[in-house]
Amino acid sequence: MTAEVLVAYATLHGSTRDIAERIAAAMPNSGIRALPTDDVGEPCAYILGSAVYRGAWLPEALDFLEKHREKLARRPVWTFSVGMPGALARRARPLAMSEAPKIVEAFPSTIQLRDHHLFTGVVNAMDSIRPLSAEHRDLHQHPICR
Numbered sequence: 246m247t248a249e250v251l252v253a254y255a256t257l258h259g260s261t262r263d264i265a266e267r268i269a270a271a272m273p274n275s276g277i278r279a280l281p282t283d284d285v286g287e288p289c290a291y292i293l294g295s296a297v298y299r300g301a302w303l304p305e306a307l308d309f310l311e312k313h314r315e316k317l318a319r320r321p322v323w324t325f326s327v328g329m330p331g332a333l334a335r336r337a338r339p340l341a342m343s344e345a346p347k348i349v350e351a352f353p354s355t356i357q358l359r360d361h362h363l364f365t366g367v368v369n370a371m372d373s374i375r376p377l378s379a380e381h382r383d384l385h386q387h388p389i390c391r
């Protein structure tokens with residue numbers, strides 16, 4: 246990876262990838278990587294994005310911040326989150342917007358953060374069934390799955 250700007254993103258259902266691709270396409274000399282990846286190189290700047298689930302970035306995006314903590318302390322970093330503020334009723338929107346400062350607070354304090362932006366992605370009601378059931382069931386405890 247010899248790109249001057251690395252755009253790296255974590256997605257479950259593709260909205261964050263779409264936004265990352267739009268950002269990368271607008272910038273010459275950028276490279277784009279889905280997380281997790283070890284192909285990071287030595288870019289001059291980073292643009293990092295993650296989908297937001299239950300108020301937080303996806304684990305692979307948080308892992309990236311930790312794993313590359315030293316590199317990210319030496320270069321400017323822009324971040325974006327993809328959630329659902331624009332999909333909510335007007336009165337519920339401030340609640341979703343209030344997640345942004347908490348997301349940024351979870352970043353390592355050494356990061357040279359220039360800006361963070363919260364986008365609204367595609368919100369599919371059916372998607373909520375899979376992550377919720379995957380998280381709460383331990384199938385290996387079930388006799389059929391042993």
Ligand SMILES: Cc1cc2nc3c(=O)[nH]c(=O)nc-3n(C[C@H](O)[C@H](O)[C@H](O)COP(=O)(O)O)c2cc1C
Binds near residue numbers: 341374
């Ligand atoms: C189970 C579930 C939990 C979610 N939690 C949040 C949340 O806490 N905050 C938020 O803004 N959006 C939340 N969303 C909306 C997703 O962030 C939104 O659909 C986003 O576009 C997903 O990005 P992706 O397609 O890159 O995975 C949630 C969606 C699902 C299905």
